[in-house]
Amino acid sequence: MAALTYNMVTVLGATASGKTAVAAHLAKSIGGEIISADSRQVYKGMDIGTGKDLSDYFIDGTLVPYHLIDIAEAGYQYNVFEYQRDFLTVFDKLQKWGKFPVLCGGTGLYIEAILKGYKLIQVPVNEIRRNELQGMSLEELTLILSGYKELHNTSDIENKKRAVRAIEIEEYYQKHPEIDLSFPEINSLIVGVKFDRDSRRRRITQRLKDRLQNGMIEEVEKLLTSGLSPKSLTYYGLEYKYLTMYVTGDISYDEMFQSLNTAIHQFSKRQMTWFRKMEREGFHIHWLDGYMPLPEKIGQIKRWMQS
Structure with a gap:
């Protein structure tokens, strides 16, 4: 079976x-x-x-x-x-x-x-927040991101640019709880x-x-x-x-x-x-x-x- x-x-x-x-x-x-x-x-x-x-x-x-x-x-x-x-x-x-x-x-x-x-969402760029995050180290960015979600893989923290974008996305979701992020179970x-x-x-x-x-x-x-x-x-x-x-x-x-x-x-x-x-x-x-x-x-x- x-x-x-x-x-x-x-x-x-x-x-x-x-x-x-x-x-x-x-x-x-x-x-x-x-x-x-x-x-x-x-x-x-x-x-x-x-x-x-x-x-x-x-x-x-x-x-x-x-x-x-x-x-x-x-x-x-x-x-x-x-x-x-x-x-x-x-x-x-x-x-x-x-x-x-x-x-x-x-x-x-x-x-x-x-x-x-x-689910993919077209999250707009947040220039103000992006500028704030640019001055931080990758370790600091990783810590911030881990506060929003479990880091199941390392793709979001491969480099500072990806980490900044990942934080930007997670913070957008936090401010817009009405967004439906559910995805059907596909096997x-x-x-x-x-x-x-x-x-x-x-x-x-x-x-x-x-x-x-x-x-x-x-x-x-x-x-x-x-x-x-x-x-x-x-x-x-x-x-x-x-x-x-x-x-x-x-x-x-x-x-x-x-x-x-x-x-x-x-x-x-x-x-x-x-x-x-x-x-x-x-x-x-x-x-x-x-x-x-x-x-x-x-x-x-x-x-x-x-x-």
Whole structure:
């Protein structure tokens, strides 16, 4: 008998790992729905460049429901605080509907904002208090902070800057007791999909070529003609940065392709670094070989859910 009952499955992986298809097929087979954990797929009209792969949600002619995709206008700067708020709204609805949530994405910050189990609040900077605290030693700051909460880990007192901010946050909570800091109990099975490094690199490059041939350039042109400024579009990085530079004539096609291909490889490496950091911090990620046939992946995840 399982010692713990999972009430969510998290499917994560670097870009081009095939995690969306895994999550969608899993959700369909267990009566679940997808909650996206991707910081750029929230934007409307940014489909190919963000890799929404919406076709993956259609299985045997039916749509696997998904959430937190296409919820913000392109040009807006959506953030992790808003993401956590929106996730909690969806999670609550799925529980009431009796639908099993499958969290899927590659944005480590968003995933951790859910799995760490504490609510994020946008606490404003208190310049006066900050100036008072700046002159204190790290030991003095640690003592002040320990008066507000138990220091279960050392991340808040790694340095003076973090300690000052942590105190600032705790004192804000003290002055605003009406703030709801409760967080639902989430016990998620965490599944990662990965390929070996060489395979991941080949998949990334081929995926980029496919997207360029299937409308990604036209997508950027459409966003620019819709009124979005080159500066605003460049903010989203990667595809939107380099394709904007190409479309506006700042770089050639070859320069765009080489620079973008390199940038996506670097991004993928950072994603894997983040997931390894999660493991060091105590998150148990069950890794699936990307080459495993899809039905076998789903079967393995179900066995993990029962173990």
